[in-house]
Amino acid sequence: MKENTATYVLIALFLLSGFIIKNPFILNMVSIAALAVIVVMGLNLLLGYAGQVSLGHAGFVGLGAYISSILAIRFNINPWLSILIASLLTSVFALIIGYPTLKLKGHYLAMATLAIGEIIYIFANNLVDLTGGHQGLTGMPMLSVGSFVFDSEKKFFFFVWIVVFFFAFISFRIVNSHFGRALKAIHEKELAALSFGVNVHLYKVVIFSLSAFYAAFAGGLYAFYLGFISPSSFDLLKSIDYIVMAFVGGIDSIFGSLIITVVLASLPNIMTFLQDYWPIVNGLLLVIAAMFMPKGLGGFIKWKRAIF
Amino acid sequence: MEKGDILKIKNITKHFGGVKAVDGVSFSVRERQIKALVGPNGAGKTTLFNIVTGLYKADSGEIIFKGKNLFLYKPYKLINLGISRTFQNIQLIDALTVKENIALGLHSKIKSNPVSIILGLNKSHERDVLEKVERVCRFLKIEDYLYKYPNQIPFGIKRLVEIARALVSEPELLLLDEPAAGLNEDETELLLKSIFRIWERGISILLIEHDMEFVTNCSHSIVVMDSGKKIAEGLPSEVMNDYRVIKAYMGE
Secondary structure (H helix, E strand, O other), X not given: OOHXXXXXXXXXXXXXXXXXXXXXXXXXXXXXXXXHHHHHHHHHHHHHHOOOOOOOHHHHHHHHHHHXXXXXXXXXXXXXXXXHHHHHHHHHHHHHHHHHHOOOOHHHHHHHHHHHHHHXXXXXXXXXXXXXXXXXXXXXXXXXXXXXXXXXXXXXXXXXXXXXXHHHHHHHHHHOOHHHHHHHHHHHOHHHHHHOOOOHHHHHHHHHHHHHHHHHHHHHHHHHHHOEEXXXXXXXXXXXXXXXXXXXHOOOOHHHHHHHHHHHHHHHHHOHHHHHHHHHHHHHHHHHHHHHOOOHHHHHHHHHHHHO | OOOOEEEEEEEEEEEEOOEXXXXXXXXXXEOOOEEEXXXXXXXXXXXXXXXXXXXXXXXXXXXXXXXEEHHHOOHHHHHHHOEEEOOOOOOOXXXXXXXXXXXXXXXXXXXXXXXXXXXXXXXXXXXXXHHHHHHHHHHOOOHHHOOOOHHHOOHHHHHHXXXXXXXXXXXXEEEEEOOOOOOOHHHHHHHHHHHHHHHHOOOEEEEEEOOHHHHHHHOOEXXXXXXXXXXXXXXXXXXXXXXXXXXXXXXO
């Protein structure tokens, strides 16, 4: 089975599970995990295909969440439109900031993107009039289509997996096009890409911006679903969580990342006794993955399939 | 510009810190000529190559390709002008099949936008691409390897795949950076034949080479560099007997 087919089947299975699972706690948990899946898919494009790192992705999720919430609360703009505007604004922001930043490589790029995430976090904390500071922001209207309101965990669960499907679809279309080919070339052999007509810098910036769009869109949905956001949901630790999910899942495997992201995003809620120690568990998982499946779950599956 | 010259290298100089890697080198490649650039290690051949392909900036000098000043073009635009290259240390993409690697050579020819990518409207492009890739593979007799990955094919074939990738965009000038390095006798023989067949199609070739025997067998004209300077230029037979060339290669 091709990776895209396998991924669509997996998403369909998650969708169908919504008919079986009755427990709102689990539905809620998996919905939040699905939002993380969208962020990690965007990160996959950047990290796994273009080979550029971002330690500030939670910042983009935050931008999407805050901008869309503020638009809806302050300016009474329709929630859907708010999410769309916020996502577009965030990707334009990423385009502008990515232009100089993506001239950097390796550690320098990691540091610069980390700083971007931190700056967004600091703004969210300190622009108290707009964001409510560390106490957070609330009062977002519920998402609705006509008279149909997404007012239960179940309704949102179905909806968010359909959104995941759309983002997966876009990812696969990109990855399997000549654009995706160029991204892989940039990842491995930048000079070869350049020599065969790939505008390397432009492509990096475009994919950075697109992955910020993924993140911001997930952030917007998160804000309207929970009805409450605060800066701590978008801090550096969250950015690192996303990176860990992408790495353990396999940076260039959308399928592997999907599974691992759902697992890693849900585990802290199931193993509540670990609460404060979760970062340690997360770190351990990364180390174990790096030792036993250095290319993540996706790489592991490809390797197994090559053997049998 | 003298008629018949496809590439004119004029007085190129390049420093790295205090080292003069290329020092006032001038020569030209005529249309439908196989020109070889030879010289011992560190002579500045690859540096000069990288200047021609825009990866390095020269300190001074000019490079004219078909009347156009190459320094006015970004490196990724050169392929559109009709210049294509291979690399000394093979630069195939491990995550892509041979077919996809060669298709990368056509990247600049595919006109499309993000919307058509997402809607999947570029299928016809991909069919064209595949057709061209298959054609060039048949030409170089590597069609058996189309769906293999670079780490599954022999070294000699990798070199041919690199050449196929450079050739698929139908360039007018092909730059080969040490195409014979690391090849065994049979593979070298095959490469030699391939280079002639490429030349027969009307493509001008500039190649860097170490191996003097290979060069004398395949080129119409040779430029010899040593310590960044051009020390000789001419027919293979002339150059081989030049005192300075022998000195550069053999020592005093």
